[in-house]
Amino acid sequence: MNDQLIIGGRAFTSRLFLGTGKFGSNPIMKAAILSSGSELVTAALKRVEKGLEQENLLSTLELLKVNLLPNTSGARTAEEAIQCALLAREVFETDFLKLEIHPDPKYLMPDPVETLKAAEELVKLGFTVLPYIHADPVICKRLEDVGTAAVMPLGAPIGSNQGLVSRKFLEIIIEQSRVPVVVDAGIGRPSDAALAMEIGADAVLVNTAIAGAINPEKMASAFKKAVEAGREAYISGLDTLRSHAEASSPFTEFLDLL
Amino acid sequence: MHSFTTVFNNYSWEETLDSIYRKTPDDVLRAIYTPKRSLEDFKALLSPAASQYVKLMAEESRRLTLKRFGKTIQLYIPLYLSNECQNICTYCGFSYDNKLERKTLTDAELLAEAEFVKSMGYRHVLLVSGEANQTVGVDYFENALKLIGPVFDHVSMEVQPLDEHEYKKLMSHGLENVLVYQETYHREDYKIHHPKGKKSNFDYRLETPDRIGRAGVRKMGLGVLLGLDDWRADCFFTGLHVNYLEKAYWKTQYGISFPRLRPCSGGLPPKLPVSDRDFVQIISAYRLFKPEIELSLSTRETPEFRDQLIHLGITSMSAGSKTNPGGYTVASQSLEQFEISDERKVPDVIQAIKSQGYEPVWKDWDKTF
Numbered sequence A: 001m002n003d004q005l006i007i008g009g010r011a012f013t014s015r016l017f018l019g020t021g022k023f024g025s026n027p028i029m030k031a032a033i034l035s036s037g038s039e040l041v042t043a044a045l046k047r048v049e050k051g052l053e054q055e056n057l058l059s060t061l062e063l064l065k066v067n068l069l070p071n072t073s074g075a076r077t078a079e080e081a082i083q084c085a086l087l088a089r090e091v092f093e094t095d096f097l098k099l100e101i102h103p104d105p106k107y108l109m110p111d112p113v114e115t116l117k118a119a120e121e122l123v124k125l126g127f128t129v130l131p132y133i134h135a136d137p138v139i140c141k142r143l144e145d146v147g148t149a150a151v152m153p154l155g156a157p158i159g160s161n162q163g164l165v166s167r168k169f170l171e172i173i174i175e176q177s178r179v180p181v182v183v184d185a186g187i188g189r190p191s192d193a194a195l196a197m198e199i200g201a202d203a204v205l206v207n208t209a210i211a212g213a214i215n216p217e218k219m220a221s222a223f224k225k226a227v228e229a230g231r232e233a234y235i236s237g238l239d240t241l242r243s244h245a246e247a248s249s250p251f252t253e254f255l256d257l258l
Numbered sequence B: 001m002h003s004f005t006t007v008f009n010n011y012s013w014e015e016t017l018d019s020i021y022r023k024t025p026d027d028v029l030r031a032i033y034t035p036k037r038s039l040e041d042f043k044a045l046l047s048p049a050a051s052q053y054v055k056l057m058a059e060e061s062r063r064l065t066l067k068r069f070g071k072t073i074q075l076y077i078p079l080y081l082s083n084e085c086q087n088i089c090t091y092c093g094f095s096y097d098n099k100l101e102r103k104t105l106t107d108a109e110l111l112a113e114a115e116f117v118k119s120m121g122y123r124h125v126l127l128v129s130g131e132a133n134q135t136v137g138v139d140y141f142e143n144a145l146k147l148i149g150p151v152f153d154h155v156s157m158e159v160q161p162l163d164e165h166e167y168k169k170l171m172s173h174g175l176e177n178v179l180v181y182q183e184t185y186h187r188e189d190y191k192i193h194h195p196k197g198k199k200s201n202f203d204y205r206l207e208t209p210d211r212i213g214r215a216g217v218r219k220m221g222l223g224v225l226l227g228l229d230d231w232r233a234d235c236f237f238t239g240l241h242v243n244y245l246e247k248a249y250w251k252t253q254y255g256i257s258f259p260r261l262r263p264c265s266g267g268l269p270p271k272l273p274v275s276d277r278d279f280v281q282i283i284s285a286y287r288l289f290k291p292e293i294e295l296s297l298s299t300r301e302t303p304e305f306r307d308q309l310i311h312l313g314i315t316s317m318s319a320g321s322k323t324n325p326g327g328y329t330v331a332s333q334s335l336e337q338f339e340i341s342d343e344r345k346v347p348d349v350i351q352a353i354k355s356q357g358y359e360p361v362w363k364d365w366d367k368t369f
Helices: A026-036 A059-065 A080-093 A110-124 A137-145 A168-175 A190-198 A216-236 B004-008 B012-019 B024-034 B039-046 B048-069 B107-119 B138-148 B164-171 B188-193 B202-206 B208-215 B233-247 B276-289 B303-309 B345-353
Strands: A005-006 A011-012 A016-018 A042-043 A069-071 A095-097 A127-134 A182-184 A203-207 B071-081 B124-129 B154-158 B173-180 B219-223 B254-256 B294-298 B315-320 B357-362
Touching: A011 A110, A016 A026, A016 A069, A016 B254, A026 A059, A026 A216, A026 B345, A042 A059, A069 A080, A080 A095, A095 A110, A110 A137, A127 A137, A127 B303, A137 A168, A182 B315, A190 A203, A203 A216, B004 B202, B004 B233, B012 B039, B012 B233, B024 B048, B024 B233, B039 B048, B039 B233, B048 B154, B048 B208, B048 B276, B071 B138, B071 B154, B107 B138, B124 B138, B124 B233, B138 B164, B154 B219, B164 B173, B164 B208, B173 B254, B188 B202, B208 B219, B219 B233, B219 B294, B233 B254, B276 B294, B276 B303, B276 B345, B303 B345, B345 B357
Parallel strands: A016 A042, A016 A203, A042 A069, A069 A095, A095 A127, A182 A203, B071 B124, B071 B315, B071 B357, B124 B154, B154 B173, B173 B219, B219 B254, B254 B294, B294 B315
Antiparallel strands: A005 A011
8 A cells, every 4th residue: 555645745655754953973863864764854954064074964964865854943933933944945955844933942832823923924935834833723723724734743842752642632633634744742652653643643753762762773763663553553443442341232132133 | 120139038048058958868869759840859959968869860860961952062162352350259360459461352363263263163152251341341242243253153152241231232243142150149258259340249240140031132051150159059049040030031041050160360279169979969950950951061170070971961061162362372371260171172072072972063053043
């Protein structure tokens, strides 16, 4: 079965996206990306140094030939995010953009007002916008309405490894969405990623859980398998939960004959 | 207008210190294992009772730091603009009463220093000066920011406390981060250590972070000079200050530095020495109390100790530092503010960071912001 994910007209076989911010070295990051099978990795403009001879993030990612998803990490307002996006488009030579606006440096909670404002403008400027947002079904619909290519609701605060604490809201978002839903932030274990896929998410984005592992390369492989298993379970149609056994009863068997 | 002074005045130094010293091993263990730490937990982590649990604290600090920051160490370097100073500080080489040749960088010298520092690989610079408003005031800083703005990606400043409108003015020229150390939160001892000059005004200094926050500066660094007074209370008040600021100026990012008193010209020996073990306890206590803040380590510490600390909670380091104006290129012999301990060259420090499995990060900021 051809189970491709299409975002912004681009097809992805892997539904595991990777963040690049926390690896101990570029070779470790490279090994993790390769082992994850990921075809889309994020990179923060604030970390990128173009043109320098020294080994840097951008040259490593370019060598891997993965799709780049620049992010606007560091932006506190719509205006800053748009400036950042314009620069990112030049530096990374892609229209893909992970829109992140978090004025709160402690929990890095996304600002829904500024994010919506920036998304609308960036779509008009021709960007393929993937906004990072709270697991709020209404704001996700509003973003979809202004033309974002996907929505990226959080499972839990960034870097917290708490898993899908927002599960009930993610389920509503997934049920209602016409664009791909990528669960971003909070995924701490392969089982969290599998669960996100089982409930119907189109993809997940992971960084801390892989970069922070003792063996990032192997952990990336574990996430790859978990995402695949979760997706396979979802498209196979998971049986529903039951609160009690459904043994056939001698008192109702006669109904089968009617 | 609300300020930290109102919060601070509710605390007595003696009572605070006493309550820190009365914390028990049970209090410490609870503070280590609880997921959210209160101010009382923070006291326990700083207490003498915690000294037997430093290893456990350091392990938790390492875990929290890896989770938040990953295996990365940001790099920055100080660039001293001037050693002119109108203050008398008992512990500082730049003190007004020290007979030394005073030096303030000219435009050409500043650019030469900046280019040299950039050639070492640095993209983040910390501008430092003494307090001499007539010669090294806001106009001087404004000019300095204009000159070096094109050279660096991120500019921090550690100069005399300024007024809110002055911070705003400097922000419009690219200032992103302001560091201001209270030196000590002990009001009376502060007076003893700062007998003359504008710096002797304890309250003006105490309210500086409020002015920085109101101006909307993106990042702010706090700290005390470890060794001036009892570090346990001083570190508690630093944490209390950050706790207050986080709620008042919620868009600002906070950092803490922990300079230990170092030898300098005319300086005094530490009143209360801070051992290496105490130092690890301090880093771990800050990290456990505030998992999201940046913790910076200067070249005041020895190479061997710095290499070990990479794993235990710090997130940024300086390397190859000179603490005298013009020290990199134009006036290498001018008097330094304090003696540094880690005199390794930048490539050696980079190698040390890499060999510990960490990535040195030169750039973590973009002018777009």
